[in-house]
Amino acid sequence: MLPYGRHLVDDNDVAAVTTVLRGSWLTTGPTVDDLEAEIARRLAGAHVVAVSSGTAALHAACSTLDLAPGDEVIMPALTFVATANAVLYCGGRPVFAEISDRTFVLDATDIEHRITARTRAIAVVHYAGLATDLKPFEALAQRHGLVIVEDAAHALGAVRDGRPVGSGSEIATFSFHPVKHVTTGEGGAVATSSAERAARMRRFRNHGISTDIRSRERAGTWVTDMVDLGFNYRLSDIGAALGLSQLSRIDQILERRRALARRYMAAFAGLEVLRVQEVADIDGHAWHIFPIALELERLRIDRDGFIRALRSENIGATFHYGPVHLQPYYRERFGTRIGDLPATEDLAARLVTLPLFPGMTDADQDDVLEAVRRLAQWFRR
Ligand SMILES: *Cc1c(COP(=O)(O)O)cnc(C)c1O
Numbered sequence: 413m414l415p416y417g418r419h420l421v422d423d424n425d426v427a428a429v430t431t432v433l434r435g436s437w438l439t440t441g442p443t444v445d446d447l448e449a450e451i452a453r454r455l456a457g458a459h460v461v462a463v464s465s466g467t468a469a470l471h472a473a474c475s476t477l478d479l480a481p482g483d484e485v486i487m488p489a490l491t492f493v494a495t496a497n498a499v500l501y502c503g504g505r506p507v508f509a510e511i512s513d514r515t516f517v518l519d520a521t522d523i524e525h526r527i528t529a530r531t532r533a534i535a536v537v538h539y540a541g542l543a544t545d546l547k548p549f550e551a552l553a554q555r556h557g558l559v560i561v562e563d564a565a566h567a568l569g570a571v572r573d574g575r576p577v578g579s580g581s582e583i584a585t586f587s588f589h590p591v592k593h594v595t596t597g598e599g600g601a602v603a604t605s606s607a608e609r610a611a612r613m614r615r616f617r618n619h620g621i622s623t624d625i626r627s628r629e630r631a632g633t634w635v636t637d638m639v640d641l642g643f644n645y646r647l648s649d650i651g652a653a654l655g656l657s658q659l660s661r662i663d664q665i666l667e668r669r670r671a672l673a674r675r676y677m678a679a680f681a682g683l684e685v686l687r688v689q690e691v692a693d694i695d696g697h698a699w700h701i702f703p704i705a706l707e708l709e710r711l712r713i714d715r716d717g718f719i720r721a722l723r724s725e726n727i728g729a730t731f732h733y734g735p736v737h738l739q740p741y742y743r744e745r746f747g748t749r750i751g752d753l754p755a756t757e758d759l760a761a762r763l764v765t766l767p768l769f770p771g772m773t774d775a776d777q778d779d780v781l782e783a784v785r786r787l788a789q790w791f792r793r
Pocket of ligand 1: 468492565
């Protein structure tokens with residue numbers, strides 16, 4: 413089965429990890445420092461804090477919002493559950509807004525009427541790797557005193573108006589899960605323009621203790637002052653070595669993802685049974701995944717049937733995401749239900765994710781294209 417995504421680990425990565433394994437430091441240490449510095453360099457000087465997952469990055473980010481119980485964060489429902497769960501971890505309440513059915517990212521025109529006295533932040537998800545246009549959200553944030561949190565788990569290397577996603581951001585989070593652009597096994601990072609937020613998140617990943625073991629060694633002290641309630645969200649130097657080595661190839665990784673996306677776009681241009689994400693700049697997009705939206709009105713099959721049919725041809729299609737407000741836990745806890753977000757629900761029922769990853773060959777992609785064309789023909793109304 414051709415997977416929808418797969419990590420790509422080369423001999424340099426293995427050598428980098430081996431070097432750390434043979435050294436004297438395995439947990440958060442000098443290699444995590446190097447990884448953070450390299451990400452910061454790519455994000456034009458943002459403060460970067462590496463953590464143990466993209467979810468931990470979101471949790472750390474939310475921890476700096478100082479949410480009181482019931483404070484609200486507006487976000488799309490078309491995202492991985494972790495975006496919303498992070499708000500719950502901090503005692504807040506996710507408020508879901510619609511996405512645009514053309515760009516699949518948060519619809520700036522659906523935000524303002526959802527803002528209340530309890531709203532503290534807007535979480536923007538750069539879905540599939542499309543760098544969301546933040547300008548309308550920034551205007552809203554300014555007018556209502558809100559923070560913008562960017563879930564950039566899909567968007568490492570995405571660029572908009574010449575600015576890499578995460579550079580100049582109040583808070584942007586990344587994931588280094590194996591299916592993402594660069595992996596540390598498990599891992600993530602937060603980029604922020606605020607030195608103060610960065611310092612808080614550095615404590616947050618280490619139990620809320622104000623020093624780490626290396627700074628204590630340098631200061632010749634063994635006293636640990638826990639000043640906040642934190643977690644153990646430390647990234648290991650082992651993982652960081654893998655991530656740093658992978659990051660040195662990020663330009664090639666993005667180039668390959670973009671080449672595959674361009675081929676998909678060209679091949680699907682004339683097909684009437686599906687449409688693709690509306691993308692103004694293919695090269696500014698990071699292409700974490702390649703979603704298509706089925707024109708169900710023109711097909712005799714639904715989304716799951718289409719995915720099943722692709723899988724029976726060994727194409728490991730899947731879909732991203734079941735809207736968060738319809739997850740059983742959210743329905744139970746918040747009473748959210750079908751009909752709350754018509755545009756999101758309509759799009760989600762059409763979305764199929766096709767394989768796209770840097771190790772995918774043109775021949776692999778030809779197999780996908782052939783299977784999609786065959787199904788389009790067969791199930792056409
Ligand atoms: C992958 C992902 C996360 C979580 O990252 P982990 O590293 O798996 O914890 C959060 N949000 C989005 C949109 C993601 O795709």
